[in-house]
Amino acid sequence: xxxxxxxxxxxxxxxxxxxxxxxxxxxxxTIRPKWYFIIGSIFSITSLIGLSIGSIFLINIILFLLRKNxxxxxxxxxVMINIFPWWIPILxxxxxxxxxxxxxxxxxxYKKNFFLIIISFVVSIIIxxxxxxxxxxxxxxxxxxxxxxxxxxxxxxxGVFPNKSGKGNMHNGxxxxxxxx
Amino acid sequence: xxxxxxxxxxxxxELVREKDKELYVQIIxxxxxxxxxxxxxxxxxxxxxxxxxxxxxxxxxxxLNGFNTKKKFSSWIYRIVHNETMNFFNKQKKHxxxxxxxxFDSGIDIEDDFLKNELAxxxxxxLEQMAIIYREPLSLYYLEEKSYDEISxxxxxxxxxxxxxxxxxxxxxxxxxxxIK
Numbered sequence: 001x002x003x004x005x006x007x008x009x010x011x012x013x014x015x016x017x018x019x020x021x022x023x024x025x026x027x028x029x030t031i032r033p034k035w036y037f038i039i040g041s042i043f044s045i046t047s048l049i050g051l052s053i054g055s056i057f058l059i060n061i062i063l064f065l066l067r068k069n070x071x072x073x074x075x076x077x078x079v080m081i082n083i084f085p086w087w088i089p090i091l092x093x094x095x096x097x098x099x100x101x102x103x104x105x106x107x108x109x110y111k112k113n114f115f116l117i118i119i120s121f122v123v124s125i126i127i128x129x130x131x132x133x134x135x136x137x138x139x140x141x142x143x144x145x146x147x148x149x150x151x152x153x154x155x156x157x158x159g160v161f162p163n164k165s166g167k168g169n170m171h172n173g174x175x176x177x178x179x180x181x
Numbered sequence: 182x183x184x185x186x187x188x189x190x191x192x193x194x195e196l197v198r199e200k201d202k203e204l205y206v207q208i209i210x211x212x213x214x215x216x217x218x219x220x221x222x223x224x225x226x227x228x229x230x231x232x233x234x235x236x237x238x239x240x241x242x243x244x245l246n247g248f249n250t251k252k253k254f255s256s257w258i259y260r261i262v263h264n265e266t267m268n269f270f271n272k273q274k275k276h277x278x279x280x281x282x283x284x285f286d287s288g289i290d291i292e293d294d295f296l297k298n299e300l301a302x303x304x305x306x307x308l309e310q311m312a313i314i315y316r317e318p319l320s321l322y323y324l325e326e327k328s329y330d331e332i333s334x335x336x337x338x339x340x341x342x343x344x345x346x347x348x349x350x351x352x353x354x355x356x357x358x359x360x361i362k
Contacts, residue, residue: 014231016213020238021206029239031198037247110337 044102051099052125058092059129061154064138085154096122190254198245205242212255213238215325216262222320223266225309233269237262256334259327263317263335270313307358315350322347 023029065085100118103109109117132138142151185193185207197204216237220230240261248257308316321327321335329347333340 014213014217014234016235016238017206017209019235020209020242021203023239024202024205024242029243031202031245032243032247034246037244040247110333110339113339 044105048099048102051095051102052121055092055095055099055125056128056132058088058095059126060132060138061088062092063129063133065154067133088154096125099125191250194245194248194254195250197242208241208258209238212258216258219259219320219325220262220266222308222324223263223313223317224269229269233262233265237265240265253331253334256327256331259321259325259331259335260337307354310357311350311353315346315353318343318346319350319354 065088100121103117103121104114138151141147185204188196188207190208190211193204193207197208213234216234217230220233220237221227224230224233237258241258244261248254308320311319317336318332321332322329327335329340329343332343336343338346
């Protein structure tokens with residue numbers, strides 16, 4: 001379809017030159033310095049990386065807890081719902097959603113298939129979490145001073161989880177072969 | 182100074198940033214009518230459109246260092262007007278929210294002549310009644326003579342969606358114009 005110049009509406013002529021330039025020359029408005037934009041970009045990239053790392057860590061913790069307790073297919077759903085530390089997956093989902101929102105701010109988000117970008121982002125986070133869990137990093141971290149407390153807290157929450165071997169101890173989980181770190 | 186009018190927008194932006202802020206008047210001269218027309222199509226109100234354009238020129242000036250001169254300046258400045266308009270609508274809660282999911286490719290190609298004639302004769306009346314998600318790409322394509330690629334950059338939507346919306350807008354335009362007649 002060819003295009004032609006059409007001006008069907010006559011706009012009132014407004015002199016923006018005077019109005020805007022008076023603010024420019026008087027110094028009422030100034031050009032923001034370059035560092036303002038550089039800091040903005042750095043903050044944006046750092047936040048995205050931070051959110052991704054945080055989400056990977058939380059996904060890894062979820063997989064770790066599931067693996068440790070052999071939850072999958074072993075327990076009643078009701079027990080799992082009552083005892084599982086739900087703040088971890090909620091925080092992980094929040095991190096992923098925030099990451100997707102930040103990805104949307106980048107230029108490539110509308111030039112490429114954004115749905116595919118979202119799927120890739122989510123899948124990468126889950127795979128990274130899975131790899132970290134399988135590398136045994138949780139076991140190493142849980143022995144380190146800095147992380148030990150965190151793992152102990154999760155384990156204490158989990159302490160009421162029954163282990164596979166703890167048949168008959170469904171309500172407290174202690175004395176069922178469970179060994180804290 | 183005589184060579185200034187021949188310079189590209191991007192080159193002028195560089196000069197404003199580095200040498201002479203008063204050259205910004207060249208940008209205003211080049212864009213005030215175009216932006217006023219564009220804002221007027223979006224808001225259907227000259228006074229509001231004037232406020233939006235003025236505010237946009239101020240924002241453009243303040244954020245000149247955030248503009249990448251390797252990209253097209255016109256798309257950037259139209260994007261800022263678009264954002265200002267959307268902010269205005271959000272504040273006023275005037276706009277009708279229409280789900281983007283209702284985009285579809287009709288496959289129907291409305292005749293060029295019909296649309297051209299309609300736009301030329303009662304463009305404003307017809308456009309006024311159209312939802313903004315269709316009004317905007319249609320006015321950018323036919324009235325501002327922007328390419329699909331530029332519209333994609335201005336609205337930050339994929340090129341395919343630009344095409345879909347313009348096609349859909351043509352059908353709506355035809356229906357609305359026939360009703361008006």
